[in-house]
Amino acid sequence: MHAARPAVAIAAAAIVVGVVGARDAAAHPLGPPPTAVVRAAGRDVIVEWRAAPDDAIAVGEHLGVLAAGSTAAFQDGAAQVAPPAADEAALAASPALRDYLVDHIAVTQGATACAAEVAPITDFVRDGARVVATCPDPVTSVEVAISMLTDVNDAYRTFAVGRETAPAQTVYTVDNPRQTWRFGVAASAGAGRLPALVAFAAVLVAGGGVVAWRRRGATPAADDGATAP
Numbered sequence: 001m002h003a004a005r006p007a008v009a010i011a012a013a014a015i016v017v018g019v020v021g022a023r024d025a026a027a028h029p030l031g032p033p034p035t036a037v038v039r040a041a042g043r044d045v046i047v048e049w050r051a052a053p054d055d056a057i058a059v060g061e062h063l064g065v066l067a068a069g070s071t072a073a074f075q076d077g078a079a080q081v082a083p084p085a086a087d088e089a090a091l092a093a094s095p096a097l098r099d100y101l102v103d104h105i106a107v108t109q110g111a112t113a114c115a116a117e118v119a120p121i122t123d124f125v126r127d128g129a130r131v132v133a134t135c136p137d138p139v140t141s142v143e144v145a146i147s148m149l150t151d152v153n154d155a156y157r158t159f160a161v162g163r164e165t166a167p168a169q170t171v172y173t174v175d176n177p178r179q180t181w182r183f184g185v186a187a188s189a190g191a192g193r194l195p196a197l198v199a200f201a202a203v204l205v206a207g208g209g210v211v212a213w214r215r216r217g218a219t220p221a222a223d224d225g226a227t228a229p
Helices: 002-020 022-027 053-063 070-075 085-093 095-104 196-207
Strands: 035-041 044-050 105-109 115-118 129-134 141-146 158-162 169-172 178-183
Touching: 035 141, 035 178, 044 105, 044 141, 053 070, 053 085, 053 095, 095 105, 095 115, 095 129, 105 115, 105 129, 141 158, 158 178
Parallel strands: 035 158
Antiparallel strands: 035 044, 044 129, 105 141, 115 129, 141 178, 158 169
């Protein structure tokens, strides 16, 4: 049950900000806003970042790995065409994507930047990416900076939750790109007790949203087996 709590908390934050911050909704037209889960293990800080497919495609287009117009093609309500499988694979394997991730997800312990690496990416558009930052000392408190996509549109924000952290969650924005996290903080007894509506929204976050994928050169059945991590 504990593993599901980050997704539920992200969904709760998304619902609240979605209600009070509707002016930014155009930045996330086809799904939930980008999300991150922050955790620590020994000297490592692990940040798992993912976004709705159109936002992930926007990263690829911004980097010049995906063709211009790829985001608009996916956002087209009538056609909603995803990039070709070969192009998505090229994005997942792209050094430019790895450079972008470590430039926009950074961890600092004291005054020292933690050395960041990107774990192998299988499907960035659907599953996102994992950045692992190794710090000089065992991690108890670090600053994590996330600025993914704010260089594409400054209305983007990332909803982040931690595993046994203080704070339990935060929202990264263009004006608030950094947060200090303390680790080893036990969750409160009622942390996972949220309304059924929020739990349903968590399913959308965990599954990447209800999206009809239409890949060039592939039948719908070919994509039905895709699973979220």
